[in-house]
Amino acid sequence: DAGVTQSPTHLIKTRGQQVTLRCSPISGHKSVSWYQQVLGQGPQFIFQYYEKEERGRGNFPDRFSARQFPNYSSELNVNALLLGDSALYLCASSFILGAMTDTQYFGPGTRLTVL
Amino acid sequence: QQQVKQSPQSLIVQKGGISIINCAYENTAFDYFPWYQQFPGKGPALLIAIRPDVSEKKEGRFTISFNKSAKQFSLHIMDSQPGDSATYFCAAANPETSGSRLTFGEGTQLTVNP
Numbered sequence: 001d002a003g004v005t006q007s008p009t010h011l012i013k014t015r016g017q018q019v020t021l022r023c024s025p026i027s028g029h030k031s032v033s034w035y036q037q038v039l040g041q042g043p044q045f046i047f048q049y050y051e052k053e054e055r056g057r058g059n060f061p062d063r064f065s066a067r068q069f070p071n072y073s074s075e076l077n078v079n080a081l082l083l084g085d086s087a088l089y090l091c092a093s094s095f096i097l098g099a100m101t102d103t104q105y106f107g108p109g110t111r112l113t114v115l
Numbered sequence: 116q117q118q119v120k121q122s123p124q125s126l127i128v129q130k131g132g133i134s135i136i137n138c139a140y141e142n143t144a145f146d147y148f149p150w151y152q153q154f155p156g157k158g159p160a161l162l163i164a165i166r167p168d169v170s171e172k173k174e175g176r177f178t179i180s181f182n183k184s185a186k187q188f189s190l191h192i193m194d195s196q197p198g199d200s201a202t203y204f205c206a207a208a209n210p211e212t213s214g215s216r217l218t219f220g221e222g223t224q225l226t227v228n229p
Binding site: 004 | 119156159204218219222
């Protein structure tokens, strides 16, 4: 079975540009979360979606937005890119939301470099 | 706001030795504590998890010890192998109120020498 897939793998942008990252959850999973992992640090929570609705948002500026589609795939958009947005962006999926025994599965991430 | 603190930042262990990584949390609402393993170029993968109603959980060579009163938990890797060399993250969550939102520690880079 395919795991969580993310595209693109790598991305290079310049300051001020906009970027869209994509995530396909494991088949049957309805919850998708996005995390930002700066080099040398732990992942930081950005967004959580369940059944196409935003169910949580981390401490990130409004330049960050996301959505979930009817097929449960998701996009993360970042506007007006800053150098500090350079990071590995991780998508995680789980079957349902909030179940103690429901494991979150992470994708390999999209490496974003802002020049 | 760093709610989960992890130490050490890096750890070097000889093959066959015991690796110990520690974490401390602040938010007493957390009630789910997973450990993730991350290899270079890969996303984190769940290794083992514990709830605060037990003080210890063991799965193979991996053991979580949990001290609710001290708000601390640790990962022990017995008989450490070179293949265990990776970055390890502790995390905490309250699934009932915050869904799948995980708060991660800063990570520990483990190197197991052959």
